[in-house]
Amino acid sequence: MPKILITGNGFDLNLNLPTSYSDFIRILSNLKNIEETDYNFNSIYSASLSYELIKKNFSKVEFNQEQINELINLLDQNLWFNFFTSEYNIETWIDFETKIEYVLIKIFEALNNMQDFLFSKGSRPNDLRVIDFKNLNNNIEYYEILKRFKFFEDNNSQIVLNEFMFINKYNYNTNFNYEIISDYLLKDLNKFKKIFNLYFEIFILPLYENLNFNNKLNLESINHHFTFNYTPTFENVYKLKTRTDFLHGKIDSENNFIVLGINEVPESINENIVKYFIPFTKYYQKLNNNTDYYFLSELSNKVKFENYIFYFIGHSLDKSDEDYINEVFDFIIDLKTKGNLIIISYHNESSKSSMLINLIEIRGKDEIVDLMRNKVLKFEKLDSKEFNFSLNLKLDTFVKAPRYL
Template sequence: MNILIVGNGFDLSHYLPTKYDHFMVAMDAIENWDEWSDEINFDDIFGTLYEKEGYFFGYTKSIYKTEKIKFSSAKIENLKQKLESNVWYKYFSEHYNKLDTWIDFEQKINEALNQILRLIEIYNKSRERVSLLENLICEYKSDEFEIINLPNDLLRKLSYLGILETHDNFSCAFWGGIEPQEKWKFSKDYIISDDSDYDEGMNILDLRVNEIFKTLSDQLEDFSELFSFYLNNIVCNLKPKKKFKKIGIGVNTEIYSFNYTNILKSYYFLDNKISFLHGSLEKSNIILGVADISDKLREYKPYQFVKYAQKILKETDYKFLEESKLIQEIYDEAKYSSGYEEYYVDPQDVKIAIWGHSLDQSDSNYIKELFSLNNEKINAFITIYVHNKNAKKDMLYNLFNILGQSEVEKWMKKGWLKFEPNPDIAKLNNIEPVELPKLAEA
């Protein structure tokens, strides 16, 4: 192969616990660990997943020295404090059962930003209705009273993000003559008021929108540090019991990674240059965010949540195929000048393998660039490795969505695009799964 593109599925093919729910289950185990216990180990961290993912973790424990993964009570306590103070961790924990992939995770960030936009719009309309607003927020709606009315689902989501907190001194029933409800108020960090006595209630003079986005951005950065800790201290500390057999990556293969880990180097000892498009653990510049924001959100400039902006600010590897050394060499060789005339040689073949990338809309700019390579100078042949039939279906539908059905059909008919099963790492290395601990299964 000339070019290899890897995503999270590449790490999962090596039975590394890099799925979204692997991370959240690990953090939940740490958060709820008995403070009187001396240490926590691999089975304590992932044991609740052994029944659902016994096949996967049976191979993980067979391949890696999982007994080396353990944390002291002091480190656990430090992690607990960070988890308990992070609003994004609380927010994602509340939605844990609804999230399956890192794509779902990104969509939840986008949803949170849009919930804040809903809050701003409702707040602005309330300000137009009355001259002064109490710092009291209820689900009950009435145009007669000086309170902000938000739907119950929005109230709860904003409370998970730390924007709202419970209000103990007022009752919504006082204004509406209805059954008492939960009542909320803005966190004092996010409003400008006319009263210094926050606990007794006050009139809101303004909502500090920029402060909301800044704090949530800082908290998301803290969340990314928690994820970096997980990858560095658990995933990357899983050392193989024996060397992996080579998987056919040549010394001249260009590699582009959407992962933060570098198992190609640590497990296969490759010296190939790897471009980390979403940042890397080694450079401490990992990217966590959304592909884009709506036009309405752009009015408030929360670009710190956009991956494109993060890539520039964190100085990740930015160049992709158009700037590829291999591609540029082909372009240079394909054309030379003699006087004022230009002569062209036959196009060169470029073989591209995609292993473990979902081809989701969030990376559509890369996918479009990838499928624009075929021209008079390059014959691009793309092989997409898939985990199973469902994965193939999802990837195909993603390509339809990004490129259009006719473009995908053209690539298939011309033999430029094909799908193949993932290389079976366990089979290649003659590895069988081990039986998981009975205690962890329970």
């Protein structure tokens, strides 16, 4: 009976690792306030809202000074990081991904508005790159996003667009250069990925060797592990031989192949510029970086007259991972045996409610009601006896049975 574990960021947070979006921003933003000679456990992690738990569950670590210097240099120059640090309504990594989509939409919408003014009468001389706020549809969001990403210089209340944005022929601008603009944003996002990788290499990975946390889960019977995290927590903390597939890539600043982007190209985007959005999507990055995008295909090729248990730990079941969630539920429903389970662990009643709402939105009310009524789908509190029992559950192969739905 294969037992499949699927983990999200809550799996790391349960061990008090500072992997939340808040920790990432707060710790990195605080780096510039620390003297180079004072990089130590307290000066680094005290910026975290979970500092007391970090201090309690981890012993002291030493940091790589060279890597920290490299990281600080990247922080100073990165447009995406500077944007995120100025946005106060981002609380989770899901909000972070939503903001990437927001930025892209606002930039390309703004370009569309400016295009009507700039090129409605044909090409313009290269030195006529001045626009008015009304050419941005009087939209303060367009103005602020374009300014933060350095698409223009605000000179004495004049908006002077940067030259790199245009296709230039014979000293005339004929249109916006969407390929260059997309590449400009993408290159800076890739540098942000480097920042992300370095943060985890410098401030998270060394903690594995100094973990004092005693309430680890019993995961010895797990046959396969899929993770949406970038961290090797399962291997380094639990030290099991169970295989892990990293669905969004693994921390590695040298290769920088992690998946960090948007779920889909927004429907509102003009079909003529859709291709410039594609490199920002997760599915493109998975294919391009050759990360683990096969998911359950290997299991699907095996005999279906077996029982399977899927455990979700620390995953929000958000719509941004809809494709994977659908694959798990379709896999279970298509099996020819009964007694299969999907067990979703939750931290508190609020998180349970959010996950249930997400599942109903993705799979529909009727299916979720039917699966819970037939005890195929269960919610169990992470630190409960019920969930501990479920982790150690052993099921024999059941007789062939009709589909649940």
